[in-house]
Amino acid sequence: MEKRILFVLLEEYADWEGAYLASEIMRSSNEESNNYCVKTVSLIKEPVHSIGGFTTLPDYAIDSVDNHFNGLILIGGNSWRKESSKKVIPLIKKALENNAVLGAICDATVFLGMNGFLNEGKHTSNQLEELKKAAGKNYSGEKEYINQQAVRDGNRITANGTAALEFSKEVLVALGIKNKAEADDWYHFHKLGYCKYMKQLNNIG
Template identity: 50%
Template structure:
């Protein structure tokens, strides 16, 4: 049975930030390859959420009816991570980290992780050190662990800046062991460069 990865979507979410990882998890890293995971969406309620790009998504789960056996959380960025609604997800993230599940945040979702102290002792990145320092507030004490990189994976925690959708996807696939490292890298290169590479036989 496939394991569920929950994409946390708030209103005005950045739809492009989850596109690559959702496809790779739900359909497999390469055409014809086995998919080990299925993507589900979660929001504060089951009411539709609308992306920055204008897509409406009907969440699979409200925050109160999430199954306990999910394999990880992917927090998609957007300005609403600075709203009271986002605070509803703090216990969920805390529980996921305590149970060694994947927790991934991109763009302002990485700032949200910093706001609540989840990045204080793990290597991470965001939209710049000054950005996370200014927006995360006094609970953020993770400056010594900040890395000025596109995406950073430290154990089961993955962070990325808002321009690093492909790097975010790659590090999540590695963290989840979604396929062989060679296939994950090949898929990353092709999407990054737009140049087709011959399939890898394993």
């Protein structure tokens, strides 16, 4: 069966935050035949526009997604604090009920905090103080907050807005697409860049 990874894209989504992850999921699927596929979701099935000016026609409207998905990825952007974004909550609950991988990056982590999803389990966000301010009484998970680029706690991954690579690495491990060693190698290749990575690799060899 096809293993669907849903990327939630709201208006003015941060296109760079999902690019490494989506492309690696699809590359892996094409080369290794692991049946993973990337699908996009938004509030309605109408074009959404990224901060960088890309226009995307979502595969699904939020209310047309069934229970058969293996991962739910909430891409950050400028719309997560709008009232309309609460339409995503039932989909998040589906992911949690089904023990699907749930990933959130940048302001999508704030959305989780604002709606009571970060009160248990280790997590991170852009800044603790900003998270507390935005979420108010709905957030009581301060003791579980870790100040690092990305945090994986079981099947839940949170990351700040500069952590696209770290976020991708942790999601790839959670999905089972890569083991930790493979994910670390993939991460270092992209983080260092080809020239520095190859130099380091040759020095080790």
